[in-house]
Amino acid sequence: MAPSAPIQSIHKEYVMLECNVQSCTKPRKGFSRYCSNHHKTKARHGHPLQKPVTAQELKPYIKAVVLWFEERARGDTEDLLRRTWIGLVHEAERYRRLANKGQPFFKNLLEAYDIILSANQSKDFKAISNTMLAMGYLYEANPKRFADETAFGFQCARRLRALSDCSFGSRWDHQSGKVAKVYRDVSPKTLRALWKLILDTKFPVYGIKLAKEDLKERSHWVANEQIITQALMGEAA
Numbered sequence: 001m002a003p004s005a006p007i008q009s010i011h012k013e014y015v016m017l018e019c020n021v022q023s024c025t026k027p028r029k030g031f032s033r034y035c036s037n038h039h040k041t042k043a044r045h046g047h048p049l050q051k052p053v054t055a056q057e058l059k060p061y062i063k064a065v066v067l068w069f070e071e072r073a074r075g076d077t078e079d080l081l082r083r084t085w086i087g088l089v090h091e092a093e094r095y096r097r098l099a100n101k102g103q104p105f106f107k108n109l110l111e112a113y114d115i116i117l118s119a120n121q122s123k124d125f126k127a128i129s130n131t132m133l134a135m136g137y138l139y140e141a142n143p144k145r146f147a148d149e150t151a152f153g154f155q156c157a158r159r160l161r162a163l164s165d166c167s168f169g170s171r172w173d174h175q176s177g178k179v180a181k182v183y184r185d186v187s188p189k190t191l192r193a194l195w196k197l198i199l200d201t202k203f204p205v206y207g208i209k210l211a212k213e214d215l216k217e218r219s220h221w222v223a224n225e226q227i228i229t230q231a232l233m234g235e236a237a
Helices: 005-015 036-045 055-071 075-100 107-122 125-141 149-162 188-201 203-218 224-233
Strands: 168-173 178-183
Touching (some): 036 188, 055 149, 055 203, 075 107, 075 125, 075 203, 107 149, 125 149, 149 188, 188 203
16 A cells, blocks of 8 residues: 555655765665764764774874883883783683673673683783773874764774784685685674773773873973874984
């Protein structure tokens, strides 16, 4: 039976709704407020306008963190961070053990814990802690790089996941006759769960404090952009 005229009119009006992102005129995806591209970006990066933080982009901030530890960090700072990370790893191991024994578990939280365990096996502690601290440094040095705090959290979670073996899988490529490496996307709920675990360690918060102290110590009068450049390039103030 054909829909009545009013229903057809409502349906037509809904279909013609544009993406909620300013200046984007593409139609919305299903019940989403965004078009297909912006909907996908929000799911992956926490905000429809957030651009991913790459390993290459983060390199100078990691360098600034390493220099700070070499020159100005107190001896017990790294020990505190290491103990915090080990505690999180033990927590992840316990949750995985209980899940393996048939205990009830939250799927996304288990996936987040598995990323923690995989990163711990794939990389050493300093690579992990420096990455998370560098994300905090980046946030302090260039807060406009992130669309909002949720986007920052998603980027922290994605950078940690990139240190694990969870980001890529494999499949058989019939054309080449070889095993091909393929990227495996992750659920937004898993990224939120992983971000909460990261935030509980306070690593990004320490990174923000580190950046504030580092940039302040270098100079009180040089233009902010120059201070940041000096810190990232490892130059003396």
